[in-house]
Amino acid sequence: MTGTVPTSSPRARAEIDLGALRGNVRALRAGLSPGAELMAVVKSDAYGHGMVPCARAALDAGARWLGTATPQEALALRAAGITAPILCWLWTPGDPWRAGVEAGLDMSVSGMWALREVTGAARAAGRTARVQLKADTGLGRNGCQPADWPELVAAARAAEAEGTVRVTGLWSHLARADEPGHPSVDAQLDVFHEMVAYAEKAGIEPEVRHIANSPATLTLPESHFDLVRTGIAVFGISPGPELGTSRELGLRPVMTLAASVALVKRVPEGHGVSYGHRYRTAADTTLGLIPLGYADGVPRHASGRGPVLVGGAVRRVAGRVAMDQFVVDLGTGPEADAVHEGAPAVLFGPGDHGEPTAADWAEAADTIAYEIVTRIGARVPRVYVNADADADRETAGGDAYVDGDTDRDAYGHGHGDLGEDGRGDAR
Structure with a gap:
């Protein structure tokens, strides 16, 4: 974030219309499947728009969750006094896991190393950590592979029994939702259903299950589950030309x-x-x-x-x-x-x-x-x-x-x- 600048003849400015942002959030919420809530993703300084003002505006308009990539972003939101649920998903060894536990963040776990880090942090903090298990259903980035899912689920259940973690969510991310009708989308949804079913049969009782990003939120109601994660659409920008322009999607650039x-x-x-x-x-x-x-x-x-x-x-x-x-x-x-x-x-x-x-x-x-x-x-x-x-x-x-x-x-x-x-x- 930049500091206040002199008010005479500015060289340049990025005008951020928070009214447009709130309107986008309301429009996106209106299109959700019954029972689904909306997460406003405000990573990367809210896609360059300014994280804290945009987070507050999104919550004013009815967003239930916020999402960030790095723990530093999530902790900055807490430092600004924002108490809404925040999911943070891009953790590395040595990151401020204990601070995340103490701040009540939902921390994404994609593998055994991360579960070990967060359980250790929870013991040190003397409180239960909120974690969400991420499944790699086909994107090939972060997330647990289906072959490794049983081990991660079993370890998470054991940590729940110990009282060090509470598994609050099961989630994944789509690779080609901005390409309407691409067969990989249905394939990923099928894998997600299977991995969620396995975890729930093993005793996981998540508060939220989610896989939909902005394009899926706009075009795939069957992907909405309990929560959608909208990033670029919150800021009024079409996720891709194949889906239509911002105006055609009922969004306004911010x-x-x-x-x-x-x-x-x-x-x-x-x-x-x-x-x-x-x-x-x-x-x-x-x-x-x-x-x-x-x-x-x-x-x-x-x-x-x-x-x-x-x-x-x-x-x-x-x-x-x-x-x-x-x-x-x-x-x-x-x-x-x-x-x-x-x-x-x-x-x-x-x-x-x-x-x-x-x-x-x-x-x-x-x-x-x-x-x-x-x-x-x-x-x-x-x-x-x-x-x-x-x-x-x-x-x-x-x-x-x-x-x-x-x-x-x-x-x-x-x-x-x-x-x-x-x-x-x-x-």
Whole structure:
């Protein structure tokens, strides 16, 4: 998380619409199978959106659980005063297992070594650890293989009898749920049913069974079980183009990335632009300098292709993205003449004003939209809008604060102030 920054003429900002996030959580919950609850996954600083504000907003909207990858993330949520159930799944030997036990985290166990670590931590803490056994049903990453499942289940039951652990969940993860109809999905569900049945026959009585990620939550009601784990969908981004756009899925992107134009200048025909001169101007033209680069998370792979809304039109990155900046060719004519230093340049947002989306940048960089939002760096301040859960609105533009600072911010309302052509107050 970044600290509060001066409120005059910000270089760049990532506007985070907490009202949109709450709306996404409500929409996802509305589509769940009866009895299923929703976990909001807030790993990796909530996919770059800011973990603590987003976690609180998701819980306000009815999320029952939170999910993180690392124990440090989960413990930071507890330190922020969040008491909701938290599942943390990416543990390594020597991690803060005892702190996890004492914080009441649900700790994922995929093998005997992890069960030994958590039982030792529980004895040291003098309290029962909450653990969830993860099954590898076909993804081939974390999780216990079916052949090793009987040993892990038996050891977990013995630990329960000893009082060192309580098995609160049985879970797995899908490999290709973003490919509707792929046969691996049904195959994994079959294996999960078998492994859950085995554990329950052995005496495990889990509070929750879960396998559904964002794409499965949206398309496979038979995968919902007791709980779904929604990550990217909470932040309004489609899990994949084959499932549809965010709008088609009833989701609203939460992040808008914008900057203030740092320089506008005329250059002659044939002028090279940025490193390597991979771009040369085709005629006398106007260039605009955008003060964001790959150090901020703008993908260098999008050089020459990344779209930006500036001066009422979508332009492409001209030449290579540098560490701190890139250039757009504004052309000539009234639209170019209207662009001035301090004018807004919107890299991506919900698309309401014709601005590109994170999906557009993903296509330009030959990656996925998950990466586009998650990679936005710490020197880009997060500006939170629509923080008040009692005043949800359909569009952005509410009161803003920076990085959890509840003082009103003088340059908030960034995306909400844009006009129909994307222009507006560049504060």
